[in-house]
Amino acid sequence: MDARKVRCREITDADIEPVSALLTRGFVGRTADYWRRGLHRQGERKIPPGCPRYGYLLEAGGEPVGVLLLLYAQRGGTDDAGLRCNVSSWYVEPEFRNYATMLTSIAQKNKAVTYINISPAVNTWPIIEAQGFRRYCQGMFVALPLLSAAERGMRVERVNAAPAAVEGLDPAEFDLLRSHAAYGCLSLVCRVGREAIPFILVPKRIKHGRFPTPAMQLVYCRDVPDVVRCAGALGRALIWRGVAMLIVDANGPIAGLKGKYLQSRGCKYFKGPNPPRLADLTETELVLYGP
Numbered sequence: 001m002d003a004r005k006v007r008c009r010e011i012t013d014a015d016i017e018p019v020s021a022l023l024t025r026g027f028v029g030r031t032a033d034y035w036r037r038g039l040h041r042q043g044e045r046k047i048p049p050g051c052p053r054y055g056y057l058l059e060a061g062g063e064p065v066g067v068l069l070l071l072y073a074q075r076g077g078t079d080d081a082g083l084r085c086n087v088s089s090w091y092v093e094p095e096f097r098n099y100a101t102m103l104t105s106i107a108q109k110n111k112a113v114t115y116i117n118i119s120p121a122v123n124t125w126p127i128i129e130a131q132g133f134r135r136y137c138q139g140m141f142v143a144l145p146l147l148s149a150a151e152r153g154m155r156v157e158r159v160n161a162a163p164a165a166v167e168g169l170d171p172a173e174f175d176l177l178r179s180h181a182a183y184g185c186l187s188l189v190c191r192v193g194r195e196a197i198p199f200i201l202v203p204k205r206i207k208h209g210r211f212p213t214p215a216m217q218l219v220y221c222r223d224v225p226d227v228v229r230c231a232g233a234l235g236r237a238l239i240w241r242g243v244a245m246l247i248v249d250a251n252g253p254i255a256g257l258k259g260k261y262l263q264s265r266g267c268k269y270f271k272g273p274n275p276p277r278l279a280d281l282t283e284t285e286l287v288l289y290g291p
Helices: 013-026 032-044 094-107 122-130 171-182 224-239
Strands: 006-010 055-060 063-074 083-092 114-117 134-143 155-159 186-192 195-206 213-220 245-250 259-271
Touching: 006 094, 013 032, 013 055, 013 063, 013 083, 055 094, 063 094, 083 094, 122 259, 155 171, 155 224, 171 186, 171 195, 171 213, 186 224, 195 224, 195 245, 224 245, 245 259
Parallel strands: 083 114, 213 245
Antiparallel strands: 006 055, 055 063, 063 083, 114 259, 134 245, 134 259, 155 186, 186 195, 195 213
16 A cells, blocks of 8 residues: 555646546546546536535545546525536546545535436446445437437427527526537427427447447437427437437336337436436536547
8 A cells, every 4th residue: 555645635627637647547448638628628617606616536645546526516496405416437546446435425425415327337336336326227228219200390400509599498498408519419409389399419329349330319308208209300300410329318118219228228326315317417427528
């Protein structure tokens, strides 16, 4: 064990470069630019008062040796009971693993906050379950929306980052679509008459065989039945972008959608008073960092 004094503290703006380097060592296949981009996005977004902007790091002799990223968002109300925290990327250098509980204990100390883990590696499931996390999403449904009939008169509009209001959306929902478009998501509105039905999607590739298949993952909609209702229109909008598959978090097959349910792929966990709903991954690592 390294004899240098180890302490846990909040990550600051000055830590972005060393934290990026540390995460690059810890996550094979992720570049330093990947981490820098995500950290800079965390640095620019609005966060609830009193919450850490980036998360926490372990420091030994003035050098970061461990990191846990946290992404806070307000989900109803203005107090801690409405807070959601995405417990994101975790890495501790091997010789300091005995200190890893310092990170997790300080990161999850507020019992009023609902913590979520949306990308746990399979080998970590027993560990996070031992920490009190429960599974709220059992798998994912890979849909082929183009095979669904389109509702008569439905059209699809794209929402970009420009500040122009969209008829039929309240200001908060419009801001959500616009901010996620700025992150690189595909923000769409399916419209029937004056009714506007919002969706946020993020590009993803499904690993199958030698060549990954392009797909879109659902980040946000008001409710999963909206996906079923709008599947045909969404499928036609996506196929023009060279994408045939839509991934939806699910706890079983989705009636009314053509596709396949994959159990245990895409499992997601939570810990806290407010179980998350499916179809809301806004302001999470999936959006700020990418799949």
